Amino acid sequence: MAPTLRTPTERTCERCGRIEVWEEEAGTWRLAVDESGTPQTVGSPYCIHEWDINGTFVPFEGGALEA
């Protein structure tokens, strides 16, 4: 039986569309590539990535500026 996947292994940036996958062996996120090694969606290198992973991300730390 397949256990429920709790740890996200793929994430997509809601801003630029970049797709990354979790590299277990390296312990880091890497750009998702297809079978031929071509990046699927690179996105923008200048983007402040906002990852769509089960709403666990924190948009900003320290609180927002209030008038």
Ligand SMILES: [Zn+2]
């Ligand atoms: Zn992005």
